[in-house]
Amino acid sequence: MRFVWPAPVLSGLLSIALIAPASAQPDAVAVAESLFNRGLADMLAGRYPAGCPALAESYRLDPRAGRLFTLAECEARWGRIATAVARYNDFLALYSRMSEAEKLQQHERYKVALEQRNALAPLVPxxxxxxxxxxxxxxxxxxxxxxxxxxxxxxxxxxxxxxxxxxxxxxxxxxxxxxxxxxxxxxxxxxLEVKLPVEEPPRARPMDRPPSQVVGPPVKPIEGPAPSTETSGPSGRRVVTYVAGGLAVSGLVLGSVTGWMALNESSRAAEACEDDGPGAATCSPEGKAAGDRAKDLGKVSTIGFSAGAVLAGAAVLLFLTEPSPPGPRAAAAARSQASAAPRPRAGAVSWSLLAGPNGGGVAVHSRW
The missing domain is CATH 2.60.40 (Immunoglobulin-like)
Structure with missing residues (x-):
C-alpha cells in the first residue's frame, strides 16, 4: 500500500524547507552571505576555481534560489557544463515548486536558466x-x-x-x-583494466623433486681452531730471566750470611789462640775448630757472591736484550696471515636424500 501526501501538505513542507535554514540557523546564514559575496566577486573577476566552491558552500549553508542560480552561472562560465546543466535543472525544479509571488520574483532568472540549460545540454560529453x-x-x-x-x-x-x-x-x-x-x-x-594481486609461486618441497635432485648441502669438515698468535703468559726468555734473577739474589744472600758467619768464627778463633811470634800461634781445640769453620764459611761466601754476581749479570743481560712484544696491528696481521693460509682438508662430505617407490634413505658421499 502506497501513501500519497496530499498536495497542500507537500506545498507546506516545501515552504518550510525553503525558509527553515534561514530562520533556524542565523549564524549559518551570515556565513553563507559572506561566502556568497566573496564567491560572486571572484566569479566576476574570472577566478572561477575560487569563486565557484565558495558559492557552492554558500548555497549548502543557506539554500536559496538566488544562490543556486548564481552557482549555475559560475559553473557555466568555468566551462564545467555538465555541472552547470545539473545546477540549472535544480533551479528549474525549485522554481516549479515556488508560489506565484516567488515565481514572479524569479521569473527573469527562470528564463535565463531555461535558455542556458537548453543550449548547454547538447554540448555535455x-x-x-x-x-x-x-x-x-x-x-x-x-x-x-x-x-x-x-x-x-x-x-x-x-x-x-x-x-x-x-x-x-x-x-x-x-x-x-x-x-x-x-x-x-x-x-x-x-x-577499464584491473591489476590482480601478484601471487608468489609455491616453493617446491624436497620430497617433490626426483631422487637425483634431492641433494643436501655439503657437510663442512670439522677442523680444529686456528692457532693463536697471541701469547697468554710470559715468554720462555722472560721465565729464564726471572729464574736467573732469583738465583742471583739467593747467591748474594748466601754469600752475605756465610761471610758474616765466617767473620764470627774467625773472631772466636782469635780469642782461643795465643800469638807465639811471627807466623806461630798456640790454639786450643775450640779455637782450631773455629778457625777451620771460618775458612770453610769463607769459601762458601766467596762462591755465593761470585755465583750471585754472575747470575745477576746474566739476568740483566737477558732482560735488556729481550725483543719487545708485537703491537695490536702486528698481532692482527699475524692472525690474518694464519687464517688465510691454506689448511689441509681431510675430505669433503655431502649427503643426499633419496626417495623412490620402494622406500627412501640418506646417502653420504665423501671425496678424499
Whole structure:
C-alpha cells in the first residue's frame, strides 16, 4: 500500500524547507552571505576555481534560489557544463515548486536558466566506463576521486569536458590509473583494466623433486681452531730471566750470611789462640775448630757472591736484550696471515636424500 501526501501538505513542507535554514540557523546564514559575496566577486573577476566552491558552500549553508542560480552561472562560465546543466535543472525544479509571488520574483532568472540549460545540454560529453568480465568482486572504480558503484558502470554518464583520471583497484591488488581528455559533445567508452594481486609461486618441497635432485648441502669438515698468535703468559726468555734473577739474589744472600758467619768464627778463633811470634800461634781445640769453620764459611761466601754476581749479570743481560712484544696491528696481521693460509682438508662430505617407490634413505658421499 502506497501513501500519497496530499498536495497542500507537500506545498507546506516545501515552504518550510525553503525558509527553515534561514530562520533556524542565523549564524549559518551570515556565513553563507559572506561566502556568497566573496564567491560572486571572484566569479566576476574570472577566478572561477575560487569563486565557484565558495558559492557552492554558500548555497549548502543557506539554500536559496538566488544562490543556486548564481552557482549555475559560475559553473557555466568555468566551462564545467555538465555541472552547470545539473545546477540549472535544480533551479528549474525549485522554481516549479515556488508560489506565484516567488515565481514572479524569479521569473527573469527562470528564463535565463531555461535558455542556458537548453543550449548547454547538447554540448555535455557522455562517458561510459565498464569493467572486464573477469574483474573480481569488490573492485573499486573512482573517477576524479569519486567512487562509482556497479549501477554507474556500463552506462553513459555526463562529464565535464577536459582531463579526467579513472582508477581501478581489486581487493589486495595495485592501483591502475587511466588519464584521458574528452571534448564537448563527445561520447566515449573506456574498457577499464584491473591489476590482480601478484601471487608468489609455491616453493617446491624436497620430497617433490626426483631422487637425483634431492641433494643436501655439503657437510663442512670439522677442523680444529686456528692457532693463536697471541701469547697468554710470559715468554720462555722472560721465565729464564726471572729464574736467573732469583738465583742471583739467593747467591748474594748466601754469600752475605756465610761471610758474616765466617767473620764470627774467625773472631772466636782469635780469642782461643795465643800469638807465639811471627807466623806461630798456640790454639786450643775450640779455637782450631773455629778457625777451620771460618775458612770453610769463607769459601762458601766467596762462591755465593761470585755465583750471585754472575747470575745477576746474566739476568740483566737477558732482560735488556729481550725483543719487545708485537703491537695490536702486528698481532692482527699475524692472525690474518694464519687464517688465510691454506689448511689441509681431510675430505669433503655431502649427503643426499633419496626417495623412490620402494622406500627412501640418506646417502653420504665423501671425496678424499
Amino acid at each position: 557522455q562517458l561510459t566506463l565498464s569493467l572486464p568480465s573477469g574483474a573480481p568482486a569488490g573492485t573499486v572504480v573512482q573517477r576524479d576521486g569519486i567512487t562509482l558503484e556497479r549501477p554507474s558502470l556500463g552506462i553513459a554518464l555526463p562529464v565535464n569536458p577536459g582531463e579526467h583520471v579513472v582508477t581501478t583497484r581489486a581487493p589486495g591488488g595495485p592501483v591502475h590509473e587511466v588519464r584521458f581528455t574528452i571534448d564537448k559533445s563527445a561520447s566515449r567508452t573506456i574498457e
